[in-house]
Amino acid sequence: MTLLQMKDVSMRFGDVQALKKVSLDVSRGEFVALVGPNGSGKTTLLRAMHGLLRHGGTRELGADAGxxxxxxxxxxxxxxxxxxxxxxxxxxxxxxxxxxxxxxxxxxxxxxxxxxxxxxxxxxxxxxxxxxxxxxxxxxxxALLFLDEPTASLDPTAKREVEALLAGFAADGMTLVMSTHNLGQAKRLASRVVYLEDGEIHADLPTAQFFNGRLQGRAQQFLKGEMAWTIE
Known part of the structure; x- marks a missing residue:
C-alpha cells in the first residue's frame, strides 16, 4: 500500500537546481535509505517528502499515511x-x-x-x-518516520544504539525514510536504497540488488568508493 507519492518534484535555491523532476513512492513497511554524495539532494528530498518545503510537482499522501x-x-x-x-x-x-x-x-x-x-x-x-x-x-x-542522517554526529557506541532502535522500529512495521552518507548503515538497515546525484535519482533498488553489483555509471563509482562516501 502506497503511503506517499512524489511525482516530478523540482526545487531550486537561487542558481542551484536542488531537485530535478524526482518521482518516488514509499509503501507501507519499507525502510528506504537515500544515499549519494554531498549536495546530491538527499536532505532536500527528505524535507520535501515530509512537507517542510514548497516545490514543483506533486506530493500525495495515501489514505493511511496518517x-x-x-x-x-x-x-x-x-x-x-x-x-x-x-x-x-x-x-x-x-x-x-x-x-x-x-x-x-x-x-x-x-x-x-x-x-x-x-x-x-x-x-x-x-x-x-x-x-x-x-x-x-x-x-x-x-505512519511515516523521516530521519536526516540520524547518527552522523554520534560516537560509535551511540551510533550502534540508534541503529538498534531503528531496526526495532522497522521490525515492528513502521515505515522509515532515512538520508545517510553511511553505506554500511544503509546496507544494515534499509530494505531499499535510492541513489541521488545532482538532484536526480540514478538508482532505486532493493538493498540486496543495490549492493550486489547491479549498478551502472556513477552510481557504481559511488558504491566502489570512487566518489566521496563513508562506510563502516
Whole structure:
C-alpha cells in the first residue's frame, strides 16, 4: 500500500537546481535509505517528502499515511525536562491527555531513558538526546518516520544504539525514510536504497540488488568508493 507519492518534484535555491523532476513512492513497511554524495539532494528530498518545503510537482499522501514525524541530524530539544519534551510532542500531535503518561513511560523504556524523566533534556549526552528525539517520534505513533542522517554526529557506541532502535522500529512495521552518507548503515538497515546525484535519482533498488553489483555509471563509482562516501 502506497503511503506517499512524489511525482516530478523540482526545487531550486537561487542558481542551484536542488531537485530535478524526482518521482518516488514509499509503501507501507519499507525502510528506504537515500544515499549519494554531498549536495546530491538527499536532505532536500527528505524535507520535501515530509512537507517542510514548497516545490514543483506533486506530493500525495495515501489514505493511511496518517501522522508523520521527523528526526534531524542534530536533535532540537526544548529547555524542559525529558518528560516535558515528550509531553509537548504528544500535545502538538493531538494525542489525548489521558494517554500521555502511558505513552511517555513506554517511549522512554523503548529508548532506554527510563529514570531520566526529570533530567533537563539539554543536560543529556548527544546520543541520549538523539534517543530522546526518537522517543518523541515513536510516542506519537507515526505512519511515516523521516530521519536526516540520524547518527552522523554520534560516537560509535551511540551510533550502534540508534541503529538498534531503528531496526526495532522497522521490525515492528513502521515505515522509515532515512538520508545517510553511511553505506554500511544503509546496507544494515534499509530494505531499499535510492541513489541521488545532482538532484536526480540514478538508482532505486532493493538493498540486496543495490549492493550486489547491479549498478551502472556513477552510481557504481559511488558504491566502489570512487566518489566521496563513508562506510563502516
Amino acid at each position: 501522522r508523520q514525524a521527523m528526526v534531524f541530524q542534530r536533535p532540537f530539544v526544548m529547555r524542559l525536562s525529558v518528560r516535558n519534551n515528550l509531553r509537548l510532542a504528544l500535545w502538538l500531535a493531538g494525542v489525548p491527555r489521558d494517554q500521555w503518561d502511558e505513552r511517555n513511560a513506554a517511549a522512554l523504556q523503548r529508548v532506554a531513558l527510563q529514570g531520566l524523566e526529570q533530567r533537563p533534556a539539554r543536560a543529556l549526552s548527544g546520543g541520549q538526546q538523539q534517543r530522546l528525539a526518537l522517543a518523541r517520534a515513536w510516542a506519537v505513533q507515526p
